Amino acid sequence: MQHNKRHLALIGMMGTGKTTVGRAVSELLDMTWRDTDQELVAKWGCSVAEFFARYGEERFREEETAMLRACLEEQRLLLTTGGGIVLREQNRQLLSQWAYVVHLDAEPHEIIERLRRTEEERPLLRGDLSARVHAIYQARRDFYRFADLRVDTTGRAISDIAEEIARAWREHV
Numbered sequence: 001m002q003h004n005k006r007h008l009a010l011i012g013m014m015g016t017g018k019t020t021v022g023r024a025v026s027e028l029l030d031m032t033w034r035d036t037d038q039e040l041v042a043k044w045g046c047s048v049a050e051f052f053a054r055y056g057e058e059r060f061r062e063e064e065t066a067m068l069r070a071c072l073e074e075q076r077l078l079l080t081t082g083g084g085i086v087l088r089e090q091n092r093q094l095l096s097q098w099a100y101v102v103h104l105d106a107e108p109h110e111i112i113e114r115l116r117r118t119e120e121e122r123p124l125l126r127g128d129l130s131a132r133v134h135a136i137y138q139a140r141r142d143f144y145r146f147a148d149l150r151v152d153t154t155g156r157a158i159s160d161i162a163e164e165i166a167r168a169w170r171e172h173v
């Protein structure tokens, strides 16, 4: 590989399917998979929601950046990330430098439906789910634009999305 982008990273808003698609892509490409949130949960011994409640979002963002750095130092990984990782310019630069970045996107109405069905507790979605998703979608859409590839997942099967990403990755490496 002529470039530094040795990892494959999936970014995207909560509910765009990063975890489900990540699992499928890691199987297709036989890549080691890490998820920044899952790594943090394992490190802390408590959930993201509990960490937010105890220490607040700013502390969470510090931990998230440190975990991103640690993951990027490893050998080639498939990396999935929390939806807000793109908020810090530093994180966008790190991802862009070290990973082939895929932005999983979906229309807000589909994000809302998917999030309704999940049991995970997401601290930033407390209150009116639809209003929160629309607001976060608008506020963050530009932050995802640095990705090398954008994939609209609306109405598509997981296997189909995973295959598109695997194909793009094979062309990249």
Ligand code: S3P
Pocket: 012, 013, 014, 015, 018, 037, 048, 081, 082, 083, 084, 085, 122, 123, 124
């Ligand atoms: C967040 C998304 C969550 C988690 C935290 C903050 C965000 O990850 O990192 O609740 O700011 O969008 P998922 O995108 O996996 O839900």
